[in-house]
Amino acid sequence: MLDKPGRLDRRKIKIAARGAQERRRHRRVELAMRGRFLAERAGEQPCRLIDVSPGGAKILAKAPPAPGTRVVLMIDGLGRIEGEVLRQGANWFSLRFQASQPKRDRLADAITWRFNMERLGLDEDRVASRRPGKGRATVKLRDGVMIQADVIDVSISGAAFACLERPRVGERVQVGEMHGNVARILENGFAVAFDPPESQRSTAQDTNSVAQAG
Incomplete structure (x- = not known):
């Protein structure tokens, strides 16, 4: 049985709305905050955020870990976040967070607050x-x-x-x-x-x- 045009339109609207909500949830913002990260075999090192979202971050570091490396990131005000390195540069790496949805929601609140606190x-x-x-x-x-x-x-x-x-x-x-x-x-x-x-x-x-x- 084919969907009626009205029902199909409503379904498209719902799908588009969910997509827009997901993009907002993972929107990256520039947030320069100091912290530390712990990587496999490399030990604990200082670092600094370049930008961050509830889904991941770009990190400035002297010895960035290689793609695929498991990392624990610790940022004052944002807490402890685990993730996997996606890309690596000369002095930076990008990290995809591995966290439950409730933790991502809490992280989104913390990022928003920190992003606006000084500016406001x-x-x-x-x-x-x-x-x-x-x-x-x-x-x-x-x-x-x-x-x-x-x-x-x-x-x-x-x-x-x-x-x-x-x-x-x-x-x-x-x-x-x-x-x-x-x-x-x-x-x-x-x-x-x-x-x-x-x-x-x-x-x-x-x-x-x-x-x-x-």
Whole structure:
């Protein structure tokens, strides 16, 4: 029995949605963090992240292990992650993580938090340092007014803040080094959609040029 066109379309939509979710889950971000790795026969060595996702990472190291080598990676703030080397360069190697889905989900939260913490100028909550979306941020409104807000949730593309002030939807704001627009008003605050990375650099350069000209 053939599927009806409507049923087939809905199935395609579901498949596409799952694919988009998977791509977001494995999106790599630049995150320079120091750590150590333990490789077969090579012992323990210092290293530094170049970029990372819940599915794998690119690592800077003086003596990168060969493809196929089993590695245990230890990064402060991300924890202990096991994986297998896929590719090797003169001073780097790429690693595919071998972890359960719950651990990948926790790693995704930790990566997101670390990626945004410095850029948003957040003070990490030491009591709950492993829980993403905790901390205080200073939000600069378009008219120069600075407000303090609690971080409800944060992702690579945006963040939600809890505070009494309510900027208008579409208003430009700055949070730490990040620029963006107010995307929606929440019951207890508002959400911001950040500019893409290229736009962030352009905005920062324009700001520096204005400051130097002044």
